[in-house]
Amino acid sequence: MTPNIRPLVAGNWKMNGKRDALGVVKQVADASDRDSLSKIDALLCPPATLLYVATTLTEDSALNIGGQDCHTNKSGAHTGDISAEMIADCLGSHVIVGHSERRTDHGETDAMVKEKAHAVLASGLKAIVCIGETEEERKSGKTLDVLKTQLAGSVTDKATAENTVIAYEPVWAIGTGLVPSVEDVTEAHAFMRAELVARFGEAGQNMKILYGGSVKPNNAAELMSILNVDGALVGGASLKADDFIAICEATASVA
Ligand code: PEP
Numbered sequence: 102m103t104p105n106i107r108p109l110v111a112g113n114w115k116m117n118g119k120r121d122a123l124g125v126v127k128q129v130a131d132a133s134d135r136d137s138l139s140k141i142d143a144l145l146c147p148p149a150t151l152l153y154v155a156t157t158l159t160e161d162s163a164l165n166i167g168g169q170d171c172h173t174n175k176s177g178a179h180t181g182d183i184s185a186e187m188i189a190d191c192l193g194s195h196v197i198v199g200h201s202e203r204r205t206d207h208g209e210t211d212a213m214v215k216e217k218a219h220a221v222l223a224s225g226l227k228a229i230v231c232i233g234e235t236e237e238e239r240k241s242g243k244t245l246d247v248l249k250t251q252l253a254g255s256v257t258d259k260a261t262a263e264n265t266v267i268a269y270e271p272v273w274a275i276g277t278g279l280v281p282s283v284e285d286v287t288e289a290h291a292f293m294r295a296e297l298v299a300r301f302g303e304a305g306q307n308m309k310i311l312y313g314g315s316v317k318p319n320n321a322a323e324l325m326s327i328l329n330v331d332g333a334l335v336g337g338a339s340l341k342a343d344d345f346i347a348i349c350e351a352t353a354s355v356a
Pocket of ligand 1: 113277314334335
């Protein structure tokens, strides 16, 4: 954790979840109002098909609902895409941009991610900008170089501590059960903090930096205790209400 930063635990459902998964949203929404979770923010990013129903279900709770991606434009001839404006219209609060699966499956570059982040901020929403090294890059000692390049290339100059969240997700840790060592997470997050401060000054000091990659109830407290880790981006474990709530509780317990 970073002193004075309110942690965020965000769940990314990816291409999972049909209408019967709305019960999970409801359970997490109910839990989000617990006193024990008053020190953190919780967010679920279901598929776009469930977004509006999810925000309707959770409007009286502390749980936020967000999108997993958006187009760079507000509207237009882009079959199959959705815009940040549409997510805002569905009462979403955040949009994830630059997830490694988007970078890999859809060839998204840092420049595209930056444009998407810009579109998110222009719609009045908060961008969660994902960065992280591949296994090969880590093995060849390039992790910090990759983070430097991706931060510079994916985060817009308009970023502030209020409108932008960074999510560090080592690609090799996503969905694999592998987690970097405490030392490696500490080094990566300290490096990102220094880069953000160098570029944004005080705003960089206050910007949330999440860790993502195989966060589970049994490792969340240790990961969230690391300096400059200001919450989690959770994939698989966010599909089960009990696991996601346990990660929220673990985060709150060290906040
Ligand atoms: C993710 O996809 O952002 C992620 C971190 O997935 P998981 O928690 O399943 O590793």
